[in-house]
Amino acid sequence: MTLSLTPTQIMAGVGVLLVLVLAWRAGSRRAKAAAEAARTGARLVSLVGRVLFTAALIVVVQWIVITYSGGSWLTLATLGLPALFAAHTLTRALTVTTSEPRRRGGGRR
Known part of the structure; x- marks a missing residue:
């Protein structure tokens, strides 16, 4: 038994294979995008949990020190140290920095 195909049948077969490959690749891209979105959501939940x-x-700690301590220096340190860390973090997060592109020729002009 000999298999004989016309050029039209061969082109149709190649076209069907191409469509199948493209559909498979599109499905895998969608799956990767969905997995990345799930990981991003999990990271956000994890971050919120650690922050809380x-x-x-x-x-x-602040409540214990304020309740059971009579010293003003210890109270000041207990309230001031976390405030310094928070201020540093917020300042870095809210500071806008720009980088100017360097000119060719060493910046002379």
């Missing part, structure tokens, strides 16, 4: 835990820990 750290904030609660700071509040508990």
Whole structure:
């Protein structure tokens, strides 16, 4: 038994294979995009959990020191140190920095 195909049948077969490959690649791209979106959401939830835990820990330590301490220096340090860290973090996050492109020729002109 001999298999004989016309050029039209061969082109149709190649076209079908091309469509299948393109559909498979598009599906894998969609799957990768969905997985990346899930990872991003999980990272955000994890970050929020760590931030809330750290904030609660700071509040508990401050409450204990303020409640059971009579010294003003210890109270000042307990309230001031976390405030310094928060101020540093917010200042870095809200500061806009730009980088000027360098001119060719060593900047002389």
